Amino acid sequence: MNKLDSLESQSVYILREAYREFKSLAMLWSIGKDSTVLLWLARKAFFGHVPFPLVHIDTSFKIPEMIKYRDELALKWKLNMVYGQNKAALEARKTYPDGAIDRISCCKALKTDALRNTLAGTWPRYRINHQIGKYELDSNTEPYTGVIVGVRADEEGSRSKERYFSPRDRNNDWDVGDQPPELWNQFKTDFAPGTHLRIHPLLDWTELDIWEYIARENIPVVPLYFDQGTGKRYRSLGCYPCTSPVESTAKNILEIIEELKSGKFKNIAERAGRAQDKDDGGGLETLRRDGYM
Amino acid sequence: MKTPNLENLREQMNIVIVGHVDHGKSTLVGRLLADTGSLPQGKLEEVKARCARNAKPFEYAFLLDALKDEQSQGITIDTARSFFKSKKRDYIIIDAPGHIEFLKNMITGAARAQAALLVIDADEGIKENSKRHGYMMSFLGIKNLTVCVNKMDLAGYDQKVFEKIKTDYSKFLKEVNLEAVSFIPIAAREGDNIVSLSKNMPWYQGVCALEALDAFKKALPKDEQPFRMPVQDVYKFTAQDDDRRIFAGRIESGTIESGAEVIFLPSLKKSRIKSIESFNTSQKEKVFAGQSAGFCLETQVYIRPGEIMCKVSDKLPDVSLKIKANVFWMGKQPFVEGKTYKLKIATQHVPVVLSEIVSVMNASELSFAAKPHVDRHEVAECILETMKPVAFDKALDIPETGRFVIVDNYEISGGGVILSAVADQATSLNEHIRKREFDWERSHITPEKRAHKYEHKSALIVLAGQIDTGKQRIAKALEEELFRLGKFTYFLGISNRLALASADVKDKTLSRFEHIQQLGELAHILTDTGLILITSITDIDEYELNMLKSLNHPNKTLVVNVGENNFSDQGVDLLLTENEDPKIAVKKITDLLIRAVVLDPEYYI
Numbered sequence: 072m073n074k075l076d077s078l079e080s081q082s083v084y085i086l087r088e089a090y091r092e093f094k095s096l097a098m099l100w101s102i103g104k105d106s107t108v109l110l111w112l113a114r115k116a117f118f119g120h121v122p123f124p125l126v127h128i129d130t131s132f133k134i135p136e137m138i139k140y141r142d143e144l145a146l147k148w149k150l151n152m153v154y155g156q157n158k159a160a161l162e163a164r165k166t167y168p169d170g171a172i173d174r175i176s177c178c179k180a181l182k183t184d185a186l187r188n189t190l191a192g193t194w195p196r197y198r199i200n201h202q203i204g205k206y207e208l209d210s211n212t213e214p215y216t217g218v219i220v221g222v223r224a225d226e227e228g229s230r231s232k233e234r235y236f237s238p239r240d241r242n243n244d245w246d247v248g249d250q251p252p253e254l255w256n257q258f259k260t261d262f263a264p265g266t267h268l269r270i271h272p273l274l275d276w277t278e279l280d281i282w283e284y285i286a287r288e289n290i291p292v293v294p295l296y297f298d299q300g301t302g303k304r305y306r307s308l309g310c311y312p313c314t315s316p317v318e319s320t321a322k323n324i325l326e327i328i329e330e331l332k333s334g335k336f337k338n339i340a341e342r343a344g345r346a347q348d349k350d351d352g353g354g355l356e357t358l359r360r361d362g363y364m
Numbered sequence: 365m366k367t368p369n370l371e372n373l374r375e376q377m378n379i380v381i382v383g384h385v386d387h388g389k390s391t392l393v394g395r396l397l398a399d400t401g402s403l404p405q406g407k408l409e410e411v412k413a414r415c416a417r418n419a420k421p422f423e424y425a426f427l428l429d430a431l432k433d434e435q436s437q438g439i440t441i442d443t444a445r446s447f448f449k450s451k452k453r454d455y456i457i458i459d460a461p462g463h464i465e466f467l468k469n470m471i472t473g474a475a476r477a478q479a480a481l482l483v484i485d486a487d488e489g490i491k492e493n494s495k496r497h498g499y500m501m502s503f504l505g506i507k508n509l510t511v512c513v514n515k516m517d518l519a520g521y522d523q524k525v526f527e528k529i530k531t532d533y534s535k536f537l538k539e540v541n542l543e544a545v546s547f548i549p550i551a552a553r554e555g556d557n558i559v560s561l562s563k564n565m566p567w568y569q570g571v572c573a574l575e576a577l578d579a580f581k582k583a584l585p586k587d588e589q590p591f592r593m594p595v596q597d598v599y600k601f602t603a604q605d606d607d608r609r610i611f612a613g614r615i616e617s618g619t620i621e622s623g624a625e626v627i628f629l630p631s632l633k634k635s636r637i638k639s640i641e642s643f644n645t646s647q648k649e650k651v652f653a654g655q656s657a658g659f660c661l662e663t664q665v666y667i668r669p670g671e672i673m674c675k676v677s678d679k680l681p682d683v684s685l686k687i688k689a690n691v692f693w694m695g696k697q698p699f700v701e702g703k704t705y706k707l708k709i710a711t712q713h714v715p716v717v718l719s720e721i722v723s724v725m726n727a728s729e730l731s732f733a734a735k736p737h738v739d740r741h742e743v744a745e746c747i748l749e750t751m752k753p754v755a756f757d758k759a760l761d762i763p764e765t766g767r768f769v770i771v772d773n774y775e776i777s778g779g780g781v782i783l784s785a786v787a788d789q790a791t792s793l794n795e796h797i798r799k800r801e802f803d804w805e806r807s808h809i810t811p812e813k814r815a816h817k818y819e820h821k822s823a824l825i826v827l828a829g830q831i832d833t834g835k836q837r838i839a840k841a842l843e844e845e846l847f848r849l850g851k852f853t854y855f856l857g858i859s860n861r862l863a864l865a866s867a868d869v870k871d872k873t874l875s876r877f878e879h880i881q882q883l884g885e886l887a888h889i890l891t892d893t894g895l896i897l898i899t900s901i902t903d904i905d906e907y908e909l910n911m912l913k914s915l916n917h918p919n920k921t922l923v924v925n926v927g928e929n930n931f932s933d934q935g936v937d938l939l940l941t942e943n944e945d946p947k948i949a950v951k952k953i954t955d956l957l958i959r960a961v962v963l964d965p966e967y968y969i
Contacts, residue, residue: 072585072654074376074454083656084614087596091669118610118658119643120601149604224445224456231444234472252468252694254475254779257708257769266774275456277447288644 075284079112082272084256085235086116086219089270090123092260093217097153097190100125102137103308104292106221108281109273111290113219114148124151124198126215128189130181131161132168132310140293145199152199153209155189157181168312181310190215190267219270225277233274236260239267279331286324298322375453375582380474382501383483384491385462388514392483392552393446393459394424396573399559402448403427424553428459452578462493467741468694471500471779479508479580481573486519486526486549490533496728496741498533502540503692503743503781505763508580509537511544512573516565517551523567539730546576586653590678591618592757592765593657594710595628597669610641610658611673613711616764618678621650625676628667629755630683631906634676635661666930668905670712672755672765681755681765686719686786687748691738691770692727695777699738699770705777706873707750709768715751715877716770717792722746738778747786751793751877752907756782797914814894818852822891823962824916825953827900828909828936829926834943835900838926841946842953843898851963853896859883880908884915891919896962906931922960924953 072080089096098113098121100106113121127141145152160166160180167177188194192212200207224231234250236258251259262268276284285292295316298304303316321327381389397403407427415422428444448455460473474480480501484494501509511533519525526549537544548557549568556562559574571579596613620626620637627634640648641658651657659673674680693699699718707716722745724735738744759766759781770778815821825842827835836857843855859879883899890897904912909931913921923935926949927942938956940949957963 072652074374077376077654080614080654080656084596087612087656091597115643116612116656117599117601118606118608118641120603120606122601225447231446250469250472252472252475252769252776252779254471254769254776255764255767257776257779259774259776261706261771261774263774275445 075280075287078276078280079115079284081275082109082112083116085258085270085272086113088258088260089217089219089236089268089272090117093268095213095215096123096217096219097126097215098123098219099186099221100127100141100152101221101308102127102133102141102293103221104281104285104296105223105273105276107290107292108276108284109219109221110150111288112272121148121150123219124153124215126189126196126218127152127154128182128185129154129156130185130310131156132166132181132312134295134305134308134311136295137293137308140291142199142204144291146201146204149201150199152206153189153196154206155185155194155196157185157188158194160184168310174313177313190218216266217268217270219272221273222271223276223278223281224274230274233269233271234259235271235274237269237271238262239269279328282324282328282331286328292324296327376456377453377479377577377580377582378456378458378477379577379580380458380460380477380480380506381483382460382470382474382480382497383462383514384485384488384493384497387462387483387485387488387491387494388425388552389462389483390425390428390459391423392481392512392514392550392558392573393457394427395552395555395558396457397427397446397448398424399555400448400450400574402446450574450578455577462497464493464496464741467496470497471504471692471694474500474504474506475779477506478583479577480506480510481576482509482511482544483514483552484511484529484533486513486515486529488515490529490536492728494533495536495730498537498542499540499727499730499743500692502537502542503690505759505781507542509542509544510573510576510580511547512552513547513549514552516549516556517554521549521551521556521564523549523565526568536730545579546570548573548576586617586762586764587619589617589653589762590680591620591624591673591675592616592681592710592762593620593673594712594765595667595669595671595673596711598667599658608641608660609664610660612656612658613673614656615651615653616710617653617762618675619650619652620675626661626673627676627680628665628671628673629681630753631667631671633665633667635663635665638662666928670710670714672710672712681757681762682785683753683755684785685750685753685789685791687750687754687756688722688745688783688786689748689768689780690743690745690783691748691778691780692743693738693740693778695740695772695775697772697777698740699744699772699778701736703772704751704874704877706771707748707754707768708771708776709754709756709782710765712754713873714754715874716748717751718746719749719792720747745783748780749792751911756785758782758784793911793914797917801918811892811894818894819964820851820896820957821920821962822894823896823920823922823957823960824887824891824912825896825898825922825924825957826904826909826912827898827924827926828904828931829902829942830928831902833927834946835902835926838924838940838944838946838949838953839898839900841950845950845954846896851896852894853898854890856883856886856890856897856899859899859901876908880904880911881915884912887912887916887921888919891916896957906935909935920960920962922956922962924956 157180165171167174189196191214196209197206198209222230234253295305298320302320304319306317321330381393383389398408411426412422444459446457448457458473458477460470513526513529530547549565550557556564557572561572593613593615595611599610599612622637624637638660640651642648701718704715704717707714723732724738724742724744725732727743757765766782768780769776827839829835839855843853846853887897922937924938925936926940929939
């Protein structure tokens with residue numbers, strides 16, 4: 072088996088374990104390339120089906136193409152698509168783009184808090200109605216206790232230490248020093264009531280693996296990843312006020328792969344274009360301890 | 365679009381770096397990354413600048429210890445992955461902590477690796493953890509091991525220091541049945557013998573650390589071994605008119621092709637591969653070890669996830685209730701006899717008890733002791749008894765189906781490798797029943813006297829089958845009918861609800877087992893009183909049913925299956941169709957009771 076085959080097989084194994092063990096399971100879909108690969112792997116694992124809801128946290132500052140792409144795929148692939156957001160913060164304009172708070176606090180409010188409350192079912196969730204192709208208030212407010220997430224170990228330090236099955240307590244806290252052992256594909260799947268689990272099937276993938284897999288499987292991705300004539304493209308997608316495109320003329324997946332392998336991005340960290348990582352020395356870790364992905 | 369020249373046709377290997385605390389593991393990894401140009405641009409400069417700002421000397425280890433926690437304490441708490449390429453292959457380097465209290469994290473890192481670099485400080489020499497980690501490599505089955513004798517600069521680059529450690533540690537490794545592929549004298553901080561041979565140690569002519577990595581051999585594909593696919597799940601997605609029933613799992617060894625005859629263990633049910641299912645690929649005719657796969661079968665067999673699918677023509681795994689194994693304990697509470705734990709082996713989950721400790725070993729001293737329990741960080745040879753038969757291989761033959769973990773109170777607390785099946789199948793259940801019968805103080809009223817008086821014999825009637833098949837309705841109708849006829853009868857409604865509720869309240873495996881146990885004891889008392897006890901249980905399997913019958917012994921148990929029959933024929937006394945008219949069902953059951961001489965036809969009429 073080559074490397075992509077082994078990575079795929081392991082991720083599929085993890086997804087099937089998660090599905091077998093958790094009654095209330097959801098998968099986060101950020102619309103980015105990693106979580107889209109994750110979604111594709113779920114279709115692999117379950118033979119074309121995605122037997123759990125996909126949850127998207129809409130900060131309202133996502134680039135519009137992303138939302139369009141999300142809804143097109145949701146309808147085409149018959150996904151059980153759900154989104155949630157921090158309505159209160161948005162309505163009160165307490166955000167970084169509104170000049171009210173700093174980047175880290177904005178991420179916490181629009182992403183972390185929205186995520187926690189959406190997963191817990193304490194804030195409204197909106198579910199796509201495939202008949203009418205529109206979102207409706209979801210009457211199901213049951214909390215999701217197992218959440219599948221597309222983080223990769225190569226993204227930054229704290230992610231490099233994650234388990235495939237990572238428990239969080241009631242407050243979503245992550246105890247880095249006391250993580251469960253994982254031996255020979257036996258994961259922590261037994262848990263006391265109140266525990267939440269984050270499941271990470273993509274930990275062993277690198278950015279290059281992701282793009283090569285997208286190329287091999289012909290997975291549709293948001294066109295923002297490609298240069299559309301401006302000499303710029305997004306390498307990592309987030310909210311537009313905090314994510315900048317990189318200088319690149321890569322127009323398709325093969326050119327991106329070339330750029331990562333031997334070209335200009337060979338040794339430049341992927342999240343270099345994300346401003347919030349740079350605040351506070353270890354901004355992402357601070358956020359992650361709090362429940363950020 | 366033209367096919368890309370995929371880098372990923374290259375080989376990948378996971379390497380773990382282990383050793384005693386402060387012997388320089390993270391420094392070695394940091395150095396490997398820096399000297400091979402594998403760091404992100406600017407990372408080295410950034411960390412150097414941060415050190416300068418905080419007025420502390422730069423360390424290569426800081427490159428890895430990205431977490432604030434670790435930077436402040438200067439130790440590695442958990443394993444971190446780094447990605448790294450040589451000319452030959454891609455590596456994931458797993459930096460494992462050296463502190464004894466983080467041993468479970470070290471094990472986690474090492475269990476994921478195909479090869480290991482073990483670091484020993486030349487200045488400090490072989491420490492307790494150097495030995496413990498060496499033993500754990502052997503335990504985990506890692507054959508590719510290179511020992512790096514680090515900090516040679518502090519030992520004056522002295523060949524004698526290196527040779528002494530090499531001799532002593534080789535001797536130790538031999539005792540644990542392991543041999544290092546190579547020993548390398550290095551100074552990670554200075555970069556000696558990391559990516560090229562150092563001028564500081566002209567007496568050393570072996571490989572440098574980077575070459576040692578490339579010299580590790582990948583394990584051969586497991587295609588030649590017997591076919592094993594532990595069933596992870598059985599899928600039936602009805603959405604979009606999909607009527608496939610797919611047996612999904614990963615092939616741990618061997619290969620299989622369409623049309624092959626298969627057998628599931630421990631249930632011994634057989635079928636044939638009708639098709640190999642996959643998404644976004646062309647139709648597959650054959651699949652190989654390492655692949656996550658899915659199969660449709662020619663005949664419908666009912667099995668629970670956990671059974672191992674094997675090829676009828678291959679050597680089959682062992683099936684047993686007793687296993688001899690080496691167990692490494694990581695739990696905060698000791699591993700003790702008599703307590704019920706959960707065993708996870710491949711995809712099987714079963715209740716297990718520690719039935720005997722043969723010996724307990726201190727992994728750093730390699731000394732054995734007789735002890736009544738196994739403490740944290742100890743390794744013990746022991747006999748485990750499972751509460752239902754499990755299928756497995758010896759770890760030496762097929763590691764993937766010969767290794768297990770033990771769960772104690774939600775936590776993975778032990779890891780183990782199976783040495784062999786134990787021939788003695790005397791179970792604690794049989795022992796318990798034997799003792800119970802011995803201790804039971806029988807009344808003067810014999811079962812015969814009761815039967816004569818009540819005009820029927822006692823029995824436990826179990827209505828088995830899947831959810832929503834009308835079992836409960838039939839059970840209640842039966843109770844009413846028997847009561848109307850003046851029989852002493854009772855419908856125990858709680859058992860079905862408990863069996864279902866256990867799915868979300870507690871540990872499914874253990875609570876179900878406990879519940880069946882309680883139910884068996886209760887049934888035994890009630891049937892001993894002369895009652896006809898009726899109950900219905902959803903999704904009870906053959907082994908649980910046998911347990912119930914054993915516990916109800918010597919009193920009679922009759923099994924009525926409603927709907928699809930998932931038992932082998934001898935287990936069931938009567939088959940009813942799903943949602944059968946209760947009146948007809950009751951008639952069939954009372955006929956069964958007459959045939960089984962529970963009801964005497966004379967009294968019945």
